[in-house]
Amino acid sequence: MASAFKRFLKQSTEYGKIAFRNQLSHAKQPSSPPKKIAYLIPPMPLLASTIYRHYTKGPPAASWSLTFHVLIALMRDIMKRSSKGTVENLQRLTRNYVTPLPFSISRSETTLPNDYRERAGDILKNLLTEDDNRRIGWDWSTDRTRVSELQGEWLTFSQSFFDTDTSFDASRQPTILYLHGGAYYIGCYSLARQWLSRLIKLSNARCFSVNYRLAPQHPFPAALEDALAAYLYLVDPPASAKHAPVDPKNIIITGESAGGGLTVSLLLAIRDSGLIPPRAAMPLSPWVDLTHSLPSITSNIATDYLPPVGFKHIDSPALNYSLLPPLKDEHAKDKSKPEQACNKETEHDPTKDRSDGLERVQFYAGNDALKLPLVSPIFDKKNLHGLPPMLIQVGKAERLRDESICAALKATNMYPGAPSSSDIPTKIDLELYVDQPHVFQILLPTKIAVKAIEHLAAYVRDVFQKSPTELQQSPRLTIHEIAATGKSRDTTEKLMRKMTSDTWKDWIGRLDHPNLKDRMRRVETAYERILEQLKKENEP
Known part of the structure; x- marks a missing residue:
């Protein structure tokens, strides 16, 4: 044998x-x-x-x-x-994937009236300029009229199994608003039921999720409009809703990957519109730079599963962007202005980059729109200041690692040479998980994945136990590195020493680079180099 x-x-x-x-x-x-x-x-x-x-x-x-x-x-x-x-x-x-739930978790489906999308859309209209809308390239405000109503789901820990106290007030319970990942074009909330169930058990919270509209059939800002509609639905529900109004201070927003980026975008929209912000947020491996500019996008190709040069599919109606409601030409409607010949230089084609002719890189937004802060929050003009406290978890071996580090340093105003700011810096707890790829928390129940979810639950409990004053007195930035064994150590000073002025200048230079084609060429070159290296390693 x-x-x-x-x-x-x-x-x-x-x-x-x-x-x-x-x-x-x-x-x-x-x-x-x-x-x-x-x-x-x-x-x-x-x-x-x-x-x-x-x-x-x-x-x-x-x-x-x-x-x-x-x-x-x-x-x-x-x-x-x-x-x-x-x-x-x-x-x-x-x-269509259905994930079973533990017996102690109850689920309840709900439908959000379209009024909430309209309210959210009115808010976003005030945040987007005319130039922003030209970059977006389609009439997104009419999209909500051609789709079904927004579907949501509540997950609650079944207290009745273990607790006979009928005085429990759910409206004062921590409420997690979850936004699923999937590069903005695939996925649904049911895929996350298992790890969300564990999170709400450990944190004594409840969770509300929505299946926001997906690109490329519904590109930016459809997903953000739906996420904002969900937030408005929580804090100001209709009389027919199954829940009482939720105090924003009882809400924590979370999501992984694109859902993490959408979490930060939603925080920006809430901040800039003057809405009452949630208590905190927990982005997991957030996708906050859709231009693929920072070093880990190329340096961590070998230790991550994300495709080297973006998501690609064969042609189908979903990729026919001409089917989107066309952007209204306000000048053409103004009869008082003389007619002008069609100017090819000012025509906006959402499938092409206006400056270098590069084909569309992301399903979620056209190349011209990738640097809009509500698309890529790393480009926020206020450097992510004035937001609720955040716990950011990211794998050290994943390709989006540097986006989280950069966002954390910007938000806390702790980067080299940071000037004083009139805006209040955001408090960030950044956790770097050694050897872990993109959204490792939901891949396998490894020791480090279990530890990460425990940290999320501990963060929920912690921010709800502390008063606003205590939260303000906590360190502006803390960085912890968590080994595969689950052991954690404070590496704030180590990372700050490593982030020299030259390194930071290089990162900002990459983000400011105007040519998207050069970025994509850099990624392709790195991929070719890794393939060549692997070939040499496996030669006899």
Whole structure:
């Protein structure tokens, strides 16, 4: 038996080695799109090649187990294969997925009247200039009239199982507003039920989620309008709602990836419109820079599963941006002005970058709009000041790592050479998780993922136990590094020493770079370099 197993292991290792080389050599070869979803099923050679590399070359990150290494390889492969299908197909797969709930968690579905979208839209109209709307490139204000009403869901810990106290007041309970991730074009709140259930159990909170409209059929600012509508629905519900009005000071907003970026965008909209802000926020791996400007976008390609150069799919009606309601031309309606010939230089095509002709990079927004602060909050003109306290969790090995670090330093006004500001800096607790990829908290229940959710729950309890005065007296910025074992250490001073003036100047220079095509070329070059390095490592 032992000798047979050894022969099998040897054969599998050789097979895996060959398969891994083949994957590298054919990584960029195009293939024709299949008609069914079989393209999402990963090939067996991938498993064998990953096992071979894990035991001969080691995992990409030192603490990764074989199981975790295989999972990341599978996710990377599935994302690559999904590009051979349509956007609509992947949306159906992720929106129709149903996650079971623990017996102690109750769920209740609700529908938000369209009035809340209208109220949210009126607020956003006042925050966006005429130039902003030209950059957005479509008449988003009419989109809400051509879609179904916004769907939401309550998750509550079933107190009745364990507590007979009928005097419990849910309106004073911490309320978590959750915004799901998925690059703004896939996903739904039901995918997060498991980890949200654990969070509300540990924090004695309840959770409200919405399935906001998805790009590319409903690009920016549709998702933000829905997120703001959800916030307004919580604090000022209709008489028919299943909940009493929630005091904003009892709300904490959270979300992962695009949902984390949407969380920060929502905070900006609340701040700039003068609404009462929530008590705090907890963005997980927030996507706050849709221009892919900072170093970790390229340096961490090998330790993350996000696609190297953005999300791509074969052509389908979803990618036909001409189907969007066209932007109204106010000048054309003004009959008092003389007619002018069509000027190609001022025509706005939302699928192209106005300056360099680059094809649309993100489904969520056209290239001209990527630097709008409500799209990429890292470009907020107030440097993210004046926001509620935030706990930001991010993996040290993920590609969006530097976005969280940059946002934390800007928000707290703690970056090198920061001038004094009349705006109140935002208090940030930044947690960097060693060797962890994008949104590791929801991938596998590893020790460090469990620890991260426990930290989220502890943060909820902490901010609700402290008075506003106590929160103001806490340190402006704290940075903790959490090892794979779960051990945490304060690394605030270490990171501040590492962030020199030259490094910060380089980061800001990257963000200020006007040519999006150069950024994308830089990412592609880094990807090619990593592929070449892997080929050399696996040569006999």
